[in-house]
Amino acid sequence: MGFLEEAERIRIHVDQALERLGFTGRARVEEPPIPELGDLATPVAFDLARKHGLNPVEAADRIISSLEASKMEVLKHVENVNGFINFRFDPVKYSVKVLNEALSKRGDYGKFPVASRKILIEHTNSNPNKALHVGTLRNAVIGDVLARLLRFLGHEVIVVNYIDDSGSQVADNILAHYFMKTPLEPPEGTRFDEYSGRVYAEYSEKIEKDEELRRMRSEIIRKIEEGGNEVADFARLFSEKVVECQLETAWGFRIFYDLLNWETDVLRSGIFEWAVNELKSRGEAYLEEEGENKGCLMIRLRDVEEFSRLKAPDEVLVRSDGTATYVGKDIAYAAWKLGLTPRRFRVKKWFKQPNGRTLLTTHWDGEEYDYHGADLAITVVDKRQEYPQKVVEHALRKLGAPPEKKYLPYLYEVVALSGETASELTGVEELRERRMVHMSGRKGIVFNANDLFKTVFQKVYEETLRRNPSKDEEWVRSVSTHLSVASIRYSLFKTDKNNIIVFDVKDATRLEGDTAPYLQYTYARACRILEKASVDVNSLTEASFNTPEELSLVRQIGKFSWVLNMASETLALNIIAVYMRHLADMFNSFYEKCPVITGEGPRMDRLALVKAFTITMGNAFEITGIEKLNEV
Template sequence: MDVLRFEDLVYELGDATRPTVVSGAVPENGVLVIRGLVTLRSLIAREVGEAVGRLLRQGGLEWPGGLEPLVEQPARIEHGDYTTNVALQLARHLRKPPIQIAAQLAGELRTLPMASRVEAAAPGFVNIWLDWRWWASHGTMLPEPSKERAAEKVVVEHTSINPNKAAHVGHLRNACIGDTLARLLRRVGYRVEVHNYIDDLGDQVADTVVGILHVPITGRYSRFGDFCWDVYARVSQAYERDEALKARRAEVLHALEAGDNNTAWLGRLVAERVAQEHVAEMGAFGITYNLLVWESDIVREGFWAAAFEQLQRSPLFVKETRGRLAGCWVLKQPQQQEGPAEAAVGQEDEAGDDEHLTDKVLVRSNGVLTYTAKDIAYHLWKFGLLGKEFRYRRFAQGLWTTAPEGTSRPFGRAKRVLNVIDRRQEYPQAMVRLALQALGFGEAAGAVHHVSYGVVSLSPATAARLGMDTSDGRSSYPMSGREGIGIKIRDLLDLMEASIDRERSRQVGLSSRAIAAGAIRYFLLRYNLATEIVFDMDSALDVHGNTGPYLMYAHARAAGILRKGGLESRSVPPAPERVPEISQVERALLRHLADWPDTLEMAAVELNPTLVTTYAYELAQRFTDFYENMPVLKAPEHERPFRLWLVALSRAVLADALDVLGLPAPERM
């Protein structure tokens, strides 16, 4: 039998004139419609919604506002493959006991062709057992991207490291999260454009330039970023002893912003060289960008001037004439419009922003722009609301950069913007949204999403190894570029490569360095975004358990079984016509495979890569359990084709998940 696509199943099972439903949908004129990827769960939810509609009509009732039937996989397999609690939601509308409503719904749903059993369960659940043999012959677990989403461009900004020194593992977490979100959104159908914002006018670049000019450094370095790492730490120490040197930073900042002098050229050369190394370092982890946006171009090409002109039309943007912020241009909170900004000035962060002000300073009294000011201009451009365009030139293969002397390119004009920035930047992000609202761009303000994540700190053992004083007994220690304390990305990759070399019994397939990059990337992705990662060198170097190498090995194992079974193609063959009785181990694997489209959709909606890492790890576990307990190549003749097909499907879904996560899917390992 030919394999049907999910779209065919929608046509076969549904009727567009009746209510349809998918988890998370919103009723439209009494009709619940499938949005995003069409999945097994959404198809069952659709049928549940139609059954609910029939019950409501029988009672002379209209679809209640807020009623949204949800279908989920129960945690315990003995409770079925899918379940819904919609009967509990309907009880007050139908004025019947939930269990009675559940029994009626179960009767309606027993005609589903993919269901082998449907039962009502107290206090009001409807549990559905799937006919997996039917599904093996009719379904597919690899959904097509949503065609509706192709018209919506999403700009994802991530990494955005200050280009003044080598990158450390905390920067890598940002880049791994951002790259995975970009892959995820592309996978479900969006057009995605990835930006890396290069802050070449900030304090950090100024400090490195001051250090290069005035702080002698000796020693041999293989990379410019490593040299700058030490320069930045040394100049920070020198500032504590030399106030005149510290004052030199302000002079350099002004010179960088002016852009027409020797110091500005030096700053640009430093930033470009370091940015090149950053891009190359990220490339080792499969992280790529479409565009580098330079802060200096925002200022020198008049982008901030255009934004300033727009902001002046808003009553929220004022120049203070008295108080501690006299002479500053300030973006005020709506309730703070009257009177001068007398809020206490907070500590400035490394980017030069006044982090804790109720009202946000955008231009300081000395004329220096804050980071947030330039970010507002950048976001107006992202949405095509500024009335100005960059020009571009090639920076590297497949990568463009803003450049005054460049050509036109179709960048920007996003429908939605994702900014991957750590949780300490919540306030500046809120100010960008406030600025868009103040200018009347409410839709754009609502389309800016701050993807927040916890910072990476060091475990006591790792901090001590790096020379930090850990005698105070804290549970974690922050990395500090100013103190030169941190784990550089390339150093970590070298250590992990050596660790994997020691573990490998033979060198076949992927290189140890590629495995190392995958291991580090997965380590940084598998934690919940809000979690602060306490980075421990020994734990990160471990390749056992819930790790990237475990997932890659499971894929290589599946590929090896298929090779021996004569199925070397990466495409999934049609299911065999005869499907044998399915064991509990096979059912558990099929059940998990069927949930991949829903996991993809949920991860894309929630912008949560951890859902994918959790799914992939559990798939690797279930596949391992399957091949260790169910013979495949030595299976009886009538069972062997089905089990080979199940291996092929497992390999394909795992490869899909690994691609979203940015990990290799090796044939041998």
């Protein structure tokens, strides 16, 4: 029984005590600010005092005397401190319970009972005309950690990546290659995705300035949407080449998918047509007959409270040239996610991924895909898309999404570059003075994920080699790769999703302090102790912990499920990072002060503590996609 269970148990006891005293209510149970005050506390006496005009200190006394403390197993002491009711566990009993639970549950330690839900997570969503950059990587890492967390807790999770192959970005590249004969072969030594990003940056500007080119682009989009023609086939092959590169990058970062949903297939499957017709027949979509948007199919938002204050609330679903907008397609796609549409995607197997899972892709000559919708559809998108996502949510309600089915845009802030990094990347000296510089594909201010990996890897490799001169090259490279990937992943989910990450190369190549390599190093240290002890421990009947280092570490291990519970309720991933770091900090303090292997052999209770630590940290690593290394 860990902290989560004990907190719940104490809450129930307090509630029962309240009831016996003739009060109703639910006690809040929290952690005291400092361990000296106890393991758990409730300020419920203050709530009663306010409600019933009592003195909080006296109320606390009455509650304590009504508590059936003897029935509370691991509890050692209850006291009233200025109205706070503080509970203290018997440290030995609690330690034995926590460690035994970890040692017996192992890979399942941290799980708690949940009602399993069907969850769909969409992430990455990079246009198929450029390489993944640190911004899309934040998106992908967040999505990947969400998927790992929710799977760990027992939910049925499917991970999808939306390939926007029918928008104007890809059309710009098709115009450049197919009609303007820009070579399709990248220059020697350049990846295809990076090359296409450069071609896009060059041509999008030209096209924007030239009416004839804009007309051609519109025709290209129309042809791509229509399908069954040479341009559309060319576009699909082009996009597939880019997506293959993007997948390779993602896989390198241990990010995997179940299904790629191509935007053109939202159209060809009839899902888009279904959504538009449904909105029309429900009176939510109409053809604009005058003004700026003449000839467009619009969704009616002007009467909706949350959109009513906008200058022009209604949104375009289908352009006057007959092509679909992003919002229009996204509404249809979202309806599919929740199983609202009777139309199906056709899919086929595309790759066997390095993690062993098959990757499906939608394709016109595939087989009908049997998916009847998620209970919860999470879309990981950056904050700039909050407004269109609101439109999607509104449209889903109008399409009859039942209240128990949830569409959740998971909004996170973007990654910007520090002035220094932007300056070094572009060679533009003026940028150096800026606190941050937003990335821009068109301006060529982009830090690509592969370049980031290379930069971090170089630093990690040197460091690993220096510390392990006797290890062979293959080992050093493998360990360096894992450390680099973990370091980058950790840096992208440890920050609150509402905060902009100002990416800086100096900071990214740091391997000390609040970094994944620190966590992995700590884990490896623990593994060495287990190895050197040369005895295993799988359960414990007694312990003689008496140092603050031992007890803090036990408490932190016991809090694992409590943290995961909070993470699953709030979907805040940074709290898992904070937890892991505290866990590592506590282990390292313990390591300094409490020898495990002594002259008389290993102390079994401490050995059990070390093993419980590796189990807990190991499970946290699984959830966050950090490789468990026994040696670094």
